[in-house]
Amino acid sequence: MESQTQNKSVALIVGVTGMVGISLAEALNNPTTLGSPWKVYGVARRPKPTWFPSSSLHRYISLDVCNLDETYHHLSSISNEVTHVFWVALHAGETEEINVSVNSLMLNNVLKVLTLSPTSPLKHVALQTGTKHYMGPIEGVIPANQIVPAVDPPFHEESARLPGPNFYYALEDILISYTPKFTWSVHRSSIIIGASSRTIYNTLLTLAVYATICRYEGTPFRYPGSRFTWEHFCDMVDSGLLADQQIWASVLSDKAKNQAFNCSNGDVFMWKNLWKFLCDEVFDVKYEPLDDEIEFDFVGEMKKKGSVWDEIVEKNGLEKTKIEEITCPGALKAVLSFGFQHVCSMSKSREYGFFGYVDTYKSIRMWVDRLREMKIIPTI
Template identity: 25%
Template structure:
């Protein structure tokens, strides 16, 4: 007898797929995946759904009466990625997607207890200005910057008012984990780059620009935070930053990334990962008999995201992008992981699954 039913919206993305694995391993939990494509390896109930279709969302919600927890990890991004973060179409579409799903769901699912909503450091304006270090929940938000976070959050708070269910907003930093074709997953992007460079020799040059002190979060750690937030009284109607617990710069973790790909770290050689061609990746796929798809399907918009994160073309050191995690630790969530260990773990998994060439 399960005690809760978790609906994961955006189940093929970085966060959604990690959440599927997290809740799928809980014997007291029934998991339902909601996404356009079936998540790889998932044999549970899957609802193929376009969240921009309001009528389809209403019809699907009528079949979800048992849902007790919603993990909303769905995301719409425009081509070009970073430029789209301030685009009105991107903001309006993400706002509409949440409304389309939650509005009918909260009427049909009488036992709904909790909603988890994902934001990120764009809440602090990291994409348009240096952060106030450390950025803190409730004190450092950039509400004046148009952002779909604010549209979704305002709707969520209004929808929850007077109802029994609660919500938690989580703000992860750079997320690293397992997803194929996502907009912001660095493992496929960096793995493809390493594979192309390995054709030329054993040294992996650092392709980015001048360093900036940053943070990351392991997708599985974030999934554990989602599971905690869905049950913890201290997380009720609260917002929390989530990180691995340490800080890093790309040049300083480059040795771990190179070694995970079976290479030696090399000096900085600025290179846009967007310059890698489908033909280069296709030759590597064929040579190693990989299970991964063609380049565009494998990396999605992640090459653009890698260039942005590693500050390609930037010659001056960046201002630190650090958030405080004091609030979530004081509330009771204490998981941490070393960021170098995180990178090694995910490259190893992609290699074992023959999505990337062996190290």
């Protein structure tokens, strides 16, 4: 019995209430998941929300990992257990320099505590980043339609880094600095589809709140992006698939250790087709094709809808949320204004042995249903 306990896989999910954090917790709680049986600890800055699936965790730990003393207080007692860290936490500040500083501090604090002992059992750290690796910061720096990726899409993992600060680069360098104490993997996600009210850049929830307000007020559900994105290819990634890739890289393949992998669903779509699907089959709002003659200040309009969302929450008995806390209109507007096709190559991932695939349309429908079950958005 002692031997079984010592050899058990023990995960620490940092950022457990985000879209991928929830998917990781649920996947690791499944007895058929790679590396099972897992003991799972989850860390988040705020207390556990009512919708969180508590049964998926051994313990929920509320702490601010920016504070080293607090991190030590909460994590030192489990540092002799944790074998795998899944880093899906994110701090988004006003500048990329702030992002580099704060996100680096967070990761360093956790790793310092977990590796204090020379006999630390920590084997692997899976780090989630994203396609900003190839594009650089997308908000408040240069217009989205003027962003130039390091290489033409589809994005490939071996592409050179862009000049200038990027906190994704900083976090990768921190992991590399710990070699060979533990192995690591980096997971550069596409636009993530999942269900949480505590994810900063939540495209699907922003769209869902926007559609809900349009339906409530009887106003058009206009596309807030450009003609280019309307008519060109894009991709997304299901949070469950992203969790599966992180677990695969962490426990199964030695070849996948100390490598970076893109992660997308494996299909592509055009926003003009997806928009009609959202209108007709997901949100029940009137479809309107893009009209270039109509000026639409999406970000400005969403800022005015706080009281409307409060009414919707009250009338439908939803989770108490504020529109500015659960939507990211600026980020969505940027993504829908790119002057290039947002597509990730999955060739390396497949070459190394990960063959996960999800249909984007089915994924969106499933996660919107989940948001309704969680009472984050109303049912139709």
